[in-house]
Amino acid sequence: MAALINVPSRAKRGDIIEIRTLTSHIMETGFRRTVDGALVPRDIITSFTCRYNGTEIFRADLFPAIAANPYLSFFTVAKESGKFEFAWIGDNGYSSTASASITVE
Amino acid sequence: MTTRPMTRRTAVLGITAAAATLARPAVLRAQSTGRVVVVGGGFGGAACARALKRAQGDLQVILIEPNAVFTSCPFSNEVIAGLRNIEAQQFDHDKLAAESVTVIGQAVTAIEPQQRSVLTADAVALPYDRLVLSPGIDFHFEALPGYDEAASEKMPHAWKAGAQTMLLRRQLEAMDDGGTVAIAIPANPSRCPPAPYERASLIAHYLKTKKPRSKVLILDAKDNFSQQRLFEKAWNELYGDMIERIGLSQGGRVTSVDPATRTIITEFGNYTPDVANVIPPQRAGHIAELAGATDATGWCPIDPVTFESKLVKNVHVIGDACLGGGIPKSASAASAQGKACAAAIVNLLAGRAPEMPRLTGVCYNTVAPGYGFSLAGNYQPKGDIFAEVEGGVTSPVDAPRELRAREAAEAERWFQTITADTFG
Numbered sequence: 001m002a003a004l005i006n007v008p009s010r011a012k013r014g015d016i017i018e019i020r021t022l023t024s025h026i027m028e029t030g031f032r033r034t035v036d037g038a039l040v041p042r043d044i045i046t047s048f049t050c051r052y053n054g055t056e057i058f059r060a061d062l063f064p065a066i067a068a069n070p071y072l073s074f075f076t077v078a079k080e081s082g083k084f085e086f087a088w089i090g091d092n093g094y095s096s097t098a099s100a101s102i103t104v105e
Numbered sequence: 106m107t108t109r110p111m112t113r114r115t116a117v118l119g120i121t122a123a124a125a126t127l128a129r130p131a132v133l134r135a136q137s138t139g140r141v142v143v144v145g146g147g148f149g150g151a152a153c154a155r156a157l158k159r160a161q162g163d164l165q166v167i168l169i170e171p172n173a174v175f176t177s178c179p180f181s182n183e184v185i186a187g188l189r190n191i192e193a194q195q196f197d198h199d200k201l202a203a204e205s206v207t208v209i210g211q212a213v214t215a216i217e218p219q220q221r222s223v224l225t226a227d228a229v230a231l232p233y234d235r236l237v238l239s240p241g242i243d244f245h246f247e248a249l250p251g252y253d254e255a256a257s258e259k260m261p262h263a264w265k266a267g268a269q270t271m272l273l274r275r276q277l278e279a280m281d282d283g284g285t286v287a288i289a290i291p292a293n294p295s296r297c298p299p300a301p302y303e304r305a306s307l308i309a310h311y312l313k314t315k316k317p318r319s320k321v322l323i324l325d326a327k328d329n330f331s332q333q334r335l336f337e338k339a340w341n342e343l344y345g346d347m348i349e350r351i352g353l354s355q356g357g358r359v360t361s362v363d364p365a366t367r368t369i370i371t372e373f374g375n376y377t378p379d380v381a382n383v384i385p386p387q388r389a390g391h392i393a394e395l396a397g398a399t400d401a402t403g404w405c406p407i408d409p410v411t412f413e414s415k416l417v418k419n420v421h422v423i424g425d426a427c428l429g430g431g432i433p434k435s436a437s438a439a440s441a442q443g444k445a446c447a448a449a450i451v452n453l454l455a456g457r458a459p460e461m462p463r464l465t466g467v468c469y470n471t472v473a474p475g476y477g478f479s480l481a482g483n484y485q486p487k488g489d490i491f492a493e494v495e496g497g498v499t500s501p502v503d504a505p506r507e508l509r510a511r512e513a514a515e516a517e518r519w520f521q522t523i524t525a526d527t528f529g
Contacts, residue, residue, distance in 0.1 A: 006374075
């Protein structure tokens with residue numbers, strides 16, 4: 001499943017807006033063992049970034065204690081019309097992106 | 106304690122209550138081995154009142170319940186789907202009265218734990234040695250912006266059986282073929298966790314029979330749910346792709362509603378179904394709050410051996426309102442708790458140590474006429490809560506249809522048994 005993004009499509013200049021993201025990922029901790037005793041290798045998302053018209057406005061580092069399908073919500077100020085770009089990076093070369101646009105009046 | 110604003114009237118009544126308590130109870134208490142007031146005449150309260158009286162005939166047992174008729178939630182999904190009449194859900198307390206339980210048809214307006222007294226709407230103060238609260242649930246409207254009593258007339262919850270059950274049924278009957286019925290499901294703890302999925306199943310049955318181009322859309326604040334594999338297998342077998350479920354990690358959690366446009370807003374999308382069944386987040390019935398028995402969760406922490414509140418002495422809380430730990434909030438659990446609580450109170454009043462209860466809760470789901478499955482669990486106190494112990498049984502996922510048919514018939518018998526046991 002692609003990531004879920006919720007960015008208001010319109011906002012007034014100066015409004016504080018909420019951005020919500022959710023991406024599907026197992027977030028395997030690396031601490032669990034199979035019934036045979038073998039360690040299940042770690043497989044997590046390690047970082048998330050959000051850019052607003054090219055400028056990074058939010059970043060989060062993720063660790064094994066974060067549950068599957070990480071949901072992140074945060075706030076920013078609507079400054080100008082344009083694009084939010086989201087990126088998730090993780091173990092085993094995992095990489096995923098998404099974007100959403102906003103019209104600021 | 107209560108957060109309701111104290112009006113001049115309630116203040117005056119409060120004083121009257123205190124005065125009455127000082128003047129009257131000594132005589133009343135001396136006449137019998139004790140006096141227990143039970144508030145709430147549903148599966149928990151009625152079972153408790155009856156068990157108290159049967160265990161000790163000279164005990165004075167008072168049941169306070171403002172509704173003359175109790176409408177059962179179990180099997181109300183059948184009513185919604187047009188498979189059953191609402192009258193089959195309705196019970197009164199006449200048989201309890203015939204067994205010398207004093208039934209008072211009043212609302213409780215105040216509880217004075219210090220004076221050990223309950224005040225009813227007509228300003229009568231009822232003193233008690235032990236008070237049992239079985240208030241069920243109330244809705245936590247603040248947790249779902251846009252939703253309130255008025256909104257429930259457009260987007261029914263049907264999570265307290267009665268007029269709401271019939272409203273949802275009429276909305277389904279009025280819907281055109283090809284419509285969408287959305288069911289918004291809250292996170293736990295909530296009343297009867299598998300019931301929303303039973304409801305989705307039976308609504309799908311109604312639609313398949315009467316309006317086959319229609320759909321059921323489940324918007325769920327949970328990723329996993331009770332008896333999920335059994336439900337999903339049944340949906341696949343019976344309803345194909347008629348039921349669509351959007352779970353928590355697909356963005357299914359409902360964050361607000363707009364009753365004017367019948368819109369359901371989730372974390373990641375807006376839905377405008379033809380019928381919106383919004384089951385809001387819940388908390389203990391407000392009587393529990395009046396007694397000061399609720400904590401920050403909105404539910405009532407209890408000592409699992411006696412069901413006595415951890416917050417208010419001599420007040421016991423049973424049924425959906427209490428924090429039961431591993432016990433799902435169900436009619437079956439409420440009834441078992443009511444009886445165990447009665448046994449504990451009889452012992453406490455006699456100065457004996459209460460016995461360790463072992464409760465059984467059973468839950469039947471009917472997903473179509475003649476297709477049922479069940480979960481039964483045993484629970485015992487472990488530390489501060491109830492924990493599930495061995496002996497629980499869930500219906501097998503792979504089973505012949507004869508077993509499903511047998512379990513559907515057993516569900517019907519279970520309902521007859523528990524209602525006869527409680528009200529009959």
